[in-house]
Amino acid sequence: MTYKISPDDLKLETLWEILKKNGKLSLSTESVELINRCRSYLDQKLENNTSPIYGITTGFGSLHKKTISHDQLNKLQENLVMSHACGTGPVVKEEIVRLMLILKIHALSLGKSGVQVQTVQRLIDFFNEGIIPVIYEQGSLGASGDLAPLAHLVLPLLGMGEVIYKGKHYESGTILKQFGWSPVELMSKEGLALLNGTQFMSSYGVYIIAMAERLSLFADITSAISLEAYDGRPDPFFECIHAIRPHKGQITTAKTFREILKGSQIISRAKAHVQDPYSFRCIPQVHGASKDAISYSKSVIHTEINSVTDNPTIFPDEDLIVSGGNFHGQPLALIFDYLAIALAELGSISERRVYRLIAGQRDLPEFLVVNSGLNSGFMIPQYTAASIVSQNKQLCTPSSVDSIPSSNEQEDHVSMGANGATRLLRVADNLERIIAIELFTAVQAIEFRRPLRSSDFIEDVIKSYRKTISFIQDDKVMFGEIAKSIDFVRDYEIKL
Secondary structure, three states, X not given: OEEXXXXXXXXXXXXXXHHHOOOEEEEOHHXXXXXXXXXXXXXXXXXXXXXXXOOOOEOOHHHHHOEOOHHHHHHHHHHHHHHHOOOEEEEOOHHHHHHHHHHHHHHXXXXXXXXXXXXXXXXXXXXXXXXXXXXXXXXXXXXXXXXXXXHHHHHHHHXXXXXXXXXXXEEHHHHHHHHOOOOOOOOOOHHHHHHOOOHHXXXXXXXXXXXXXXXXXXXXXXXXXXHHHOOOOOHHHOHHXXXXXXXXXXXXXXXXXXHHOOOOHHHHOOOOOOOOOHHHHOHHHHHHHHHHHHHHHHHHHHHHHOOOOOOOEEEOOOOEEEOOOOOOOHHHHHHHHHHHHHHHHHHHHHHHHHHHHHOOOOOOOHHHOOOEOOEOOOHHHHHHHHHHHHHHHHHOOOOOOOOOOEOOOOEOOOOOHHHHHHHHHHHHHHHHHHHHHHHHHHHHHHHHHOOOOOOXXXXXXXXXXXXXXXXXXXXXXXXXXXXXXXXXXXXXXXXX
């Protein structure tokens, strides 16, 4: 599959499809024309202009007062890329780097950045050939663009820095020679166009939203199994109760539960208790609120990936070169904090259900083993879930409320959205582990309701789960079972 990069609206689903199917990219005729037109306008402007233009004929940040001679404009851009490649910390996931390449290509294709077509084409070549620049998690303030990460993204275009190719690390110059490519010679404005932008933050957002949507649905499925195992009531999922408090996520969650539980013997039998604890009774409200947060966050990310976020921005039709602040990551920073809380809450309520299942309530054996005392059973998986939930609470301290001035206070308010993005991925990974522990516990617990059956859907999930994770009769080493449960949550194909 080849996807044409064009000014048309780019959807998150398209990005996921490109990655999943290992698609290729090409520039549309319209994008080539837009890029060439903007570049020609800038070249003509520089020939006739005597006034300073930020970042094109001046230095950067607080050095904007320094004028650069015409014969040094290209060197200025090369120096910018080299000097800004100051990332450190863990290496960014390859899937996220691939997203960064697509998003940077798409942003440049909108024809407001003043780059050469051959520069954009080289980024496309990298993507299509599976050449992944080595980028580090730490270094961006999320405000003057994701400067350090994006510098590492484009440094290999100049034959510098490192790349990953077919699973191995190489000096980028070696790979350029292997493909017969010469280093790109940056023209005026190009370094700034490549480094300014929110593609590091945005790529994390695209990657995590896909995780969040899947984990939200898996949280529904897992908690439905827990509800059955706990012999919970169906009343909190009745359509009428949600019609009078019509939050979209709440309505969707309740509807999903009604579909999942349809035909269950367990949910339809008479109950001895008249009410369930909040961790069961309020699933539609809690899960639903997180769904709404995910949906809103997705809308912000969609707007961001279809925006021009470098600086200055070039408007050939208006005969304007405008120095503004579209690179500031505040819209993303705020939703990353919001989304972290929403995902952490899915984990928090999940752990409470785990606790209820092991507590020896409603005719379930204590710690879900018959011969308890000699066996500790599921005592410690709950400890592990509680530990992860606590860490997520600590990770949910907002990043966006922090700001440290930089560049001699020229850049005096920053979003810290990049820190919010990398932190959010940790929260999402943690949620995946918590849900896996609940699933491990719930599938164990529901066996004590036999010979009663749950719905066909739930029984199919349990049957698939049991292919790799067996019923725990007596104590065994548990971390391997939890790891297999995490793999199941990550890989199981949901058919709902």
